[in-house]
Amino acid sequence: MIDALRRLRSPAPQRGVAELDAPIAVATAILVAIGLVAVYSSTVTGSAGQGAFGYLVRQLAHAALGLGLGAAVYRYAPLRLLRVHALPLAALCVASLALVHVPGLGVATVQGVKRWIDLGPATFQPIEVAKFAVVVYACAYCAANRDGIRSFKGFCVPLAMALGANALLLLQPDFGSAVILSGIVLAVLFMAGARLTHCLLVLAAAAAAAAAAVAVAPYRMQRLTSFADPFADPLGSGYHQTHSLMAFGNGGWLGSGLGQSVEKWSHLPEAHTDFIISVIAEETGVLGFAVVLLLYATLLFRSFEIAERAEACGRIFEALLARAIGLLLAVQAFINIGGNLALLPVKGLTLPLISYGGSSLIAWLLALALLQAIACDTQGSGASAGARREVAA
Structure with a gap:
């Protein structure tokens, strides 16, 4: 109990902007920006009664709140507590x-x-x-x-x-x-x-x-059987993935242009959430799709590099958490994109940092703020641990 009270009284770490991990910060910022553009493009067709910028304004508010809370977590969160x-x-x-x-x-x-x-x-x-x-x-x-x-x-x-x-x-x-x-x-x-x-x-x-x-649950069995060949029932169980694949096909290599998606016009269900990557692929093509994959890969590989650094100085909790955040992001993105490409059944999981939704966006920004805190707290740890091993040898 006394040790716990001492930990509570101990000053919280204050991490600065200069200690931010640049690859994580840049990849996160670009993914959020892509999401904002995609949310606006995919919802402007159905914004009647709430203004053409309705969804965009709300997603901007979500992003601002998430960034504000994330900044506080990064600067002050004591990982030990x-x-x-x-x-x-x-x-x-x-x-x-x-x-x-x-x-x-x-x-x-x-x-x-x-x-x-x-x-x-x-x-x-x-x-x-x-x-x-x-x-x-x-x-x-x-x-x-x-x-x-x-x-x-x-x-x-x-x-x-x-x-x-x-x-x-x-x-x-x-x-x-x-x-x-x-x-x-x-x-x-x-x-x-x-x-x-x-x-x-x-x-x-x-x-x-x-x-x-x-x-x-019959609907789950239907999803499992329909994703293998969505064109077998294009107006029924395969409707979602049929139009998702059409969006990818329409995009080609360079896309049809921002705002020029055809499938988002009442053809692609949940275009701003579950199927937002299809809109991105249709408007920016294989090139835009590849950029999104590269950004997710950056976050995944960087999380494992940070984990190795934390493990080198004996911070096992931080190492496991860094790897878990990276894996969770990669797996959720894989499941969402796999559903869009008819490689997996559609599961209703959001595309991290891109899909519309305040709960998802804020939670992911907080998780990546924790990853940034781990990166900051372990800066130089890998090098110092390596030096200690060399001296011991």
């Missing part, structure tokens, strides 16, 4: 997933899906924060129990938190988020040194559970 309080933070965020079912508070779509909380002037999607909180807890637990996770009992502790979140997600239902959350937590355990046999056992159990979830 985040590690210490990861469990109650994760438990609180997982519990918030149940609020979507509270009458008068939860917001349901016309299909009956309940994923949002009504906050008056805005809505909030709790899974966007909960998935990061669960991942932070998994990293903190694994860093503190490097030997414990080698036993099956210790291995299952962070998985229990993910399982609780998944149970609430499947009630919404949000099968895609449940899959990605479980996968990242399992990846954290593996990177922390858990036994491969335990990971394979859980993967087999998860595959069986996923198969059961698909079997009891």
Whole structure:
């Protein structure tokens, strides 16, 4: 208790602009800018009654709020306290997933899906924060129990938190988020040194559970069968991916030009969220699509480089968290883009930093602010650790 009070009284680190990791900052800024342009282009066709700039203004507000909160997290967030309080933070965020079912508070779509909380002037999607909180807890637990996770009992502790979140997600239902959350937590355990046999056992159990979830929900089976050949039923189950592929085809190498997408005109459903990359590909072509992939790859590779630097000076929690943030971003982007290209079923996951939506954009900006904080706190650590090894040798 005394040690905890001392940690709370200790001054928070103050990180400066000069210590920002340039590749992460530039890639993040460009992705957000691309998202703003794409959101405006994909929504200007349906903005009647709220002004042609309605969605753009709201997304700009989301970006400003996310950048402001991210700046505060980067400058002042004590990563040590985040590690210490990861469990109650994760438990609180997982519990918030149940609020979507509270009458008068939860917001349901016309299909009956309940994923949002009504906050008056805005809505909030709790899974966007909960998935990061669960991942932070998994990293903190694994860093503190490097030997414990080698036993099956210790291995299952962070998985229990993910399982609780998944149970609430499947009630919404949000099968895609449940899959990605479980996968990242399992990846954290593996990177922390858990036994491969335990990971394979859980993967087999998860595959069986996923198969059961698909079997009891006909619409999930329809998605699985339709994505393999969307043109077999272009006006039914394959409608979304058929028009998404048409958008990619229309774009060619250099695109049809900004604002010139044809598919966004009532042909491509959810053009500003789930299928925003199709609009980008149609208007900027293979070149624009490749730029987006390159920016995501930059964030992924940089996160692993920062993780190696943190690991070199013994900061295991920071190393695991840096890798987890990079993997989560890459996997979510892969699933979204794979659905657009009919390589995977459509899962309703946003494209990080680009898709319209305040909860997603703000959560990702906060996560990347944490990555920036890790990068700042470990600057020079890799070199100093290498020097120490050379002296010891």
